[in-house]
Amino acid sequence: MNTVGLYVPGTSLPYRIPAGVKLLALLGTVTVLVVLADPWVSLGAVLAVVLLYILWGLAAHLWHAFRPVLLFLVAIAVFHAVFTDVHTAVRVCSQLTAVILLAGLVTRTTPVSAMLDLFTRLARPLQHVGVRPERVGLVLALTIRCIPMVAEAWRASREAYVARGLRGGAHRMVVPVIVNLIRSAEALGLALSARGLD
Structure with missing residues (x-):
């Protein structure tokens, strides 16, 4: 990470x-x-x-x-x-x-891990009002992980678009990118659930 x-x-x-x-x-x-x-x-x-x-x-x-x-x-x-x-x-x-x-x-x-540790420590005082610091770290980790995931989904869709001989209209890749991201999000949600994270 x-x-x-x-x-x-x-x-x-x-x-x-x-x-x-x-x-x-x-x-x-x-x-x-x-x-x-x-x-x-x-x-x-x-x-x-x-x-x-x-x-x-x-x-x-x-x-x-x-x-x-x-x-x-x-x-x-x-x-x-x-x-x-x-x-x-x-x-x-x-x-x-x-x-x-x-x-x-x-x-x-x-390192991203150092940033996450810092934000987790900063969130500790909020545990008195019901905030779980480790969840803050998890949310930040997932957010950071999604940045390259979006870029990768766009790259994969672009390569598939070009491989089919299609040209122009980058807006046509929006739907495939969104579908790929939804699938990735579902897989991530299942993985978290399997580990007992709600």
Whole structure:
């Protein structure tokens, strides 16, 4: 349960920092960037996070952390440049970039099991109001497991779609993907029931 395709095994400094400390650092960074609302501070934060990737030997993963949100950031930049001003566009986009890259760094240097243990411990005080901490960990584990499962279902449906000689219309794969996910969910539910989990 240590990997969902993002965690990169290693032994350098960031791997020895506890998950809670990393999440606090992430929260603190977000707070500072939002409160200061200064584009130069945000750009500096982006540069600092990029340097951390390089110093900690994760430079190869920098683009992978940034690529999924590139079009989203471009859209935000264009929106602000048109409807507000370039200053705001730079500030908002650099804030988001810094936070996204830092979150990617945390994800890539923290095993999923460590994250789940942390959230399970944080949920322990809630057991006084009927919340079962181990169930919180289980729900998070299942949620994280479903992320690559959805991607795999989409990939399998895409391959079947192409193998049949079909072209265009990615929307046509939605139903097969949903059917595959429902089947996987039913199998998972049966497995949990067989182990006595309700």
